[in-house]
Amino acid sequence: MAGSLKGKIVLITGTGSGMGRAGALRFAAAGATVVGADLNAEGNAETEALVTAAGGRMLGTAPVDLGDYAACKRWVDAAVRTHGRIDVLWNNASACVFATIEAMTVEQWDFSIRNELSIVFLVTKAAWPHLTASAGAGADARPVVINTASVAGHGGGPGGIAHSATKAAVLAMTHVIAAEGAPYGIRAVSISPGAMDTPGSAEQLALPGAREALLSHALVPRLGDPDEVARAAVFLASADASFITGADLLVDGGLTNHG
Numbered sequence: 001m002a003g004s005l006k007g008k009i010v011l012i013t014g015t016g017s018g019m020g021r022a023g024a025l026r027f028a029a030a031g032a033t034v035v036g037a038d039l040n041a042e043g044n045a046e047t048e049a050l051v052t053a054a055g056g057r058m059l060g061t062a063p064v065d066l067g068d069y070a071a072c073k074r075w076v077d078a079a080v081r082t083h084g085r086i087d088v089l090w091n092n093a094s095a096c097v098f099a100t101i102e103a104m105t106v107e108q109w110d111f112s113i114r115n116e117l118s119i120v121f122l123v124t125k126a127a128w129p130h131l132t133a134s135a136g137a138g139a140d141a142r143p144v145v146i147n148t149a150s151v152a153g154h155g156g157g158p159g160g161i162a163h164s165a166t167k168a169a170v171l172a173m174t175h176v177i178a179a180e181g182a183p184y185g186i187r188a189v190s191i192s193p194g195a196m197d198t199p200g201s202a203e204q205l206a207l208p209g210a211r212e213a214l215l216s217h218a219l220v221p222r223l224g225d226p227d228e229v230a231r232a233a234v235f236l237a238s239a240d241a242s243f244i245t246g247a248d249l250l251v252d253g254g255l256t257n258h259g
Contacts, residue, residue, distance in 0.1 A: 028056025
């Protein structure tokens with residue numbers, strides 16, 4: 001996919017580590033200018049350095065609290081002032097508490113809703129007027145919104161009450177964004193990763209038996225690499241996916257296929 005997004009302006013949330021970092025590297029390698037955001041200033045700076053060392057271009061902002069609409073708007077508006085438009089928005093950032101219904105506190109529930117669901121709405125809302133203004137007649141000019149969902153949005157298990165709820169909502173939100181964006185030529189898609197080897201999933205996978213249980217249900221019996229999700233995102237953002245909108249792409253090693 002090298003050069004497939006040459007000259008595109010790509011906004012990615014959660015670029016401090018994991019799939020966001022992999023995405024920044026992949027989109028930059030495809031020729032895009034990446035504008036990143038993260039709460040973790042140190043991690044975001046490391047990603048910038050990695051992108052630069054690989055010959056790409058990334059301008060990161062951190063810390064940015066994406067659960068605060070004013071902060072989202074400042075980040076988005078600054079990107080547009082600098083680059084003139086938004087071609088791709090990848091709502092990737094998320095943070096969630098894993099606990100059973102009995103154990104989860106109301107505060108933990110509210111934290112999860114804010115940091116896995118509300119941030120997708122808030123960033124998209126801040127970007128919307130710029131996305132509609134960027135829409136053009138040709139397939140190459142049509143903006144794309146990519147939302148990171150999860151296999152958890154397609155089902156659920158013990159301890160995942162908040163995560164399954166938020167990611168199912170992200171899947172539904174993607175359908176709405178696709179419908180409302182269609183008159184402007186905006187495409188909206190989601191990606192549902194399975195069990196991924198990322199810092200964000202480390203705590204969950206460290207629970208007794210969690211890793212073994214997930215891998216026993218996957219057709220590809222290993223954890224996914226963040227770069228595998230990033231490559232899917234680059235494809236979905238490209239003109240090669242110009243007829244794909246309102247859809248979810250499972251990058252899960254067959255986890256949902258097996259149940």
